[in-house]
Amino acid sequence: MDHTRHRRSIFCILPPHVLEAIVKNGSNAQRRMAEQMLRSAAAMRTARAAVDARLKALGPSAPTGAPHKQRVIFTTSHTENIPGVRTREEGQGPTGDAAVDEAYNGLGATFDLYWDIWKRDSVDAAGMELDATVHYGMNYDNAYWNGERMIFGDGDGRLFNRFTIAVDVIGHELTHGVTGHTANLDYNGQSGALNESVSDVFGSLVKQYAASPRQSAAQADWLIGAGLLMPGVKGEALRSMKAPGTAYDDPVLGKDPQPAHMKDYVTTTSDDGGVHINSGIPNNAFARLAIALGGYSWEKAGQIWYKTLTDTRLAPSSQFMDFARLTALNAFQLYGAVGKQAVIDAWRQVGISVN
Amino acid sequence: MRIQCKTLGGFAYVPGLQRPIHIDTERLNTLQAGELESMVRAAHFFDQSDSVRPAGAADYRSYRITVEDGEKSHTVQVVESTADHSLLALIAYLRRLGADGPS
Numbered sequence: 001m002d003h004t005r006h007r008r009s010i011f012c013i014l015p016p017h018v019l020e021a022i023v024k025n026g027s028n029a030q031r032r033m034a035e036q037m038l039r040s041a042a043a044m045r046t047a048r049a050a051v052d053a054r055l056k057a058l059g060p061s062a063p064t065g066a067p068h069k070q071r072v073i074f075t076t077s078h079t080e081n082i083p084g085v086r087t088r089e090e091g092q093g094p095t096g097d098a099a100v101d102e103a104y105n106g107l108g109a110t111f112d113l114y115w116d117i118w119k120r121d122s123v124d125a126a127g128m129e130l131d132a133t134v135h136y137g138m139n140y141d142n143a144y145w146n147g148e149r150m151i152f153g154d155g156d157g158r159l160f161n162r163f164t165i166a167v168d169v170i171g172h173e174l175t176h177g178v179t180g181h182t183a184n185l186d187y188n189g190q191s192g193a194l195n196e197s198v199s200d201v202f203g204s205l206v207k208q209y210a211a212s213p214r215q216s217a218a219q220a221d222w223l224i225g226a227g228l229l230m231p232g233v234k235g236e237a238l239r240s241m242k243a244p245g246t247a248y249d250d251p252v253l254g255k256d257p258q259p260a261h262m263k264d265y266v267t268t269t270s271d272d273g274g275v276h277i278n279s280g281i282p283n284n285a286f287a288r289l290a291i292a293l294g295g296y297s298w299e300k301a302g303q304i305w306y307k308t309l310t311d312t313r314l315a316p317s318s319q320f321m322d323f324a325r326l327t328a329l330n331a332f333q334l335y336g337a338v339g340k341q342a343v344i345d346a347w348r349q350v351g352i353s354v355n
Numbered sequence: 356m357r358i359q360c361k362t363l364g365g366f367a368y369v370p371g372l373q374r375p376i377h378i379d380t381e382r383l384n385t386l387q388a389g390e391l392e393s394m395v396r397a398a399h400f401f402d403q404s405d406s407v408r409p410a411g412a413a414d415y416r417s418y419r420i421t422v423e424d425g426e427k428s429h430t431v432q433v434v435e436s437t438a439d440h441s442l443l444a445l446i447a448y449l450r451r452l453g454a455d456g457p458s
Binding site for chain 1: 364413444
């Protein structure tokens with residue numbers, strides 16, 4: 001029996017024309033075996049053709065390297081019990097619940113930017129399911145990435161609206177996942193501000209790319225969280241990449257504390273060392289670069305930033321200067337001396353000298 | 356029992372909104388005071404230690420909570436994404452009391 005099995009395994013790797021020759025010329029035993037192999041090979045080809053046809057029906061690039069857009073939206077119904085109840089899954093239609101549907105669409109818009117522009121298949125580049133929880137907590141004025149999923153509050157309804165209202169906020173949170181799977185920038189001080197800035201940069205690109213029609217760098221508002229502040233609050237958004245420090249100035253919220261230049265860098269122990277404050281500096285460098293280069297932001301400036309974020313030389317502890325240097329190197333690789341000079345100019349305008 | 360709770364960080368980090376909540380159970384009605392004290396017990400607050408910063412997480416809020424009960428006083432910094440449910444429930448209750456109280 002062992003002997004037979006061994007011979008059969010040899011037949012398996014023989015091409016059809018050899019098997020046919022054995023059927024014609026071999027001994028009775030050899031012929032029977034070869035005939036059997038040919039039949040199973042034919043059955044295999046039929047099965048493979050059927051699978052190929054099904055994959056083809058899924059889309060042009062389906063058989064290999066296909067994107068895995070798999071969204072699941074959960075709701076905690078104003079409790080803190082994560083993950084909550086599955087409410088909308090990939091392919092299902094709108095629910096009529098604004099937060100659920102905005103999260104679903106925003107996850108889709110973010111997935112599309114990363115896939116269309118960089119062929120990045122989800123947060124981990126390996127088709128990870130995108131999970132979001134909405135209606136988290138009571139009067140909850142926040143959105144966060146817990147390392148595995150996005151969580152969105154509905155806001156208190158007095159100062160803040162629901163956090164799914166701005167697609168760049170959704171892009172921002174998912175990008176924390178991308179950063180976690182790439183540069184993994186330490187979440188404090190300058191590396192933390194870079195982590196925050198990268199999320200604002202790609203969050204803004206999601207908004208510009210998802211807009212209809214798509215927005216150029218010149219057309220973009222460069223605001224993070226437009227629509228998030230309730231009517232009556234004096235402000236247009238939570239942050240402004242084009243003009244950090246000008247997003248709001250309100251009796252209750254105070255004034256937007258973001259600096260646009262290194263001379264105004266804020267040293268603090270709050271907010272993990274000011275990660276949401278000093279991110280204004282690299283944010284402004286990016287917006288300046290994108291506007292200077294012209295066209296769509298994802299075409300050049302976004303390419304330089306993505307190449308830097310995924311560059312193995314970008315250490316978790318990177319400071320502004322380390323990041324700036326790498327963007328200049330990557331700009332040179334992508335766009336030569338002209339590209340590098342544009343990057344150097346953008347950083348110089350926020351007080352960071354790269355040579 | 357006196358409790359102080361300060362919110363730190365978050366995507367919508369606004370320094371102007373970082374005013375801590377101060378609660379004194381003697382100033383609450385009996386029902387609220389009882390609920391709050393039982394939540395502190397349920398969370399084993401005096402046995403809690405600071406949360407470890409969660410790997411890969413971002414924009415989460417932290418809460419620095421101090422509870423003074425007679426001779427005892429204890430402070431912990433709690434990260435919302437890794438806190439247990441009993442602590443999150445306590446924080447939610449404190450925030451509700453803080454929102455209802457005089458500002």
